[in-house]
Amino acid sequence: FYHFATRVEMAPSSTVLVNCSRQGLTTFPTLPPHTTMLDLSHNNLDHHSYSSLDLAQQHYGEVSGLLLSHNQLPAIHTKLTKMRLYRVFKADHNLLTEIPYDFSLLLQSYANDQITLGHNQWRCDCNAEITNMNLLAKVSDVEEVTCSEGSVPQQII
Numbered sequence: 001f002y003h004f005a006t007r008v009e010m011a012p013s014s015t016v017l018v019n020c021s022r023q024g025l026t027t028f029p030t031l032p033p034h035t036t037m038l039d040l041s042h043n044n045l046d047h048h049s050y051s052s053l054d055l056a057q058q059h060y061g062e063v064s065g066l067l068l069s070h071n072q073l074p075a076i077h078t079k080l081t082k083m084r085l086y087r088v089f090k091a092d093h094n095l096l097t098e099i100p101y102d103f104s105l106l107l108q109s110y111a112n113d114q115i116t117l118g119h120n121q122w123r124c125d126c127n128a129e130i131t132n133m134n135l136l137a138k139v140s141d142v143e144e145v146t147c148s149e150g151s152v153p154q155q156i157i
Contacts, residue, residue: 014036015037016032016034017035017037017038017039018032018037018038018039020038020039020040020043021039021041021043021067022041022042022043023043024043024044025045026043026044026046026048027045027049027053028045028050028052028060029058030057030058030059031058031059031060031063032059033059034059034062035059035060035063036062036063036087037063037064037065037087037088038060038063038065039067040066040067040068040071041067041068041069041070042069042071043070044071045068045071045072045073046071046074047073047075049073050079053077055079055082055083060083063083063085064084064086064087064088065085065087065089066080066083066085066088066089066090067088067090068089068090068091068094069090069091069092069093069094070092070093071093071094072094072095073091073094073095073096074094074095074096074097075097075098076096076099076100076103078100078102078103080103081100081102081103081106085106085107085110085113086110086112086113087112087113087114088113089107089114089115089116090114090116091116091117091120092118092119092120092144093118093119094119094120095120095121096117096121097122097148098122098123098128098129098130099117099129099130099135100129101129103129104129104132107135107138108132108134108135108138115138115139115140116139116140116141116144117130117139117141118142118144121148122147122151122156123147123148123151124147124148124151124152124153124156125151125152125153130145130156131153131156136156142156
C-alpha cells in the first residue's frame with residue numbers, strides 16, 4: 001500500500017471592489033477580472049442598460065455584491081439571476097415594481113446577504129414576491145418597502 005500526498009494549490013482569496021458610483025453611467029461597465037464587489041449606485045441606469053450587459057464577457061461571474069441603489073431601474077432583469085449575490089444586493093431608490101420569483105428565491109437562498117429594496121414603486125397583490133415574508137425577513141430596510149398607490153393590499157406588513 002502506497003500513500004502519495006497530493007499538493008493542492010489554491011488561488012489567493014481577495015476582494016476586488018470596483019466603485020463606479022456617481023459616474024453618470026447609463027450602461028453596465030466591463031469589469032477587471034475577479035471583481036467581487038461592484039458599486040453602481042447613484043448613476044443613470046435604466047431598462048436600456050441591461051441590453052448590452054454580458055455577464056461572461058464583462059467579468060461579472062465572480063461578483064457577489066452588487067449595489068444598484070439610486071438609479072432609474074424599473075425591473076430586475078433575468079440576467080441578474082445568473083449571479084451569486086451572496087454578500088450584498090441593494091436596489092433601493094429605483095423604479096422597481098416587482099421582483100422576479102427566481103431572483104427572490106436566489107436572494108432567500110443565501111444566509112448572510114444584505115438586501116435593501118426600499119423606496120421603490122412596488123405593485124403589491126397576494127401573489128407578488130415583494131409580499132413574500134421569507135424574502136421580507138431578509139430585507140434590512142423592510143420598513144421602507146411600501147406598496148404603490150392602487151395596490152391590494154396597500155400595506156405589506
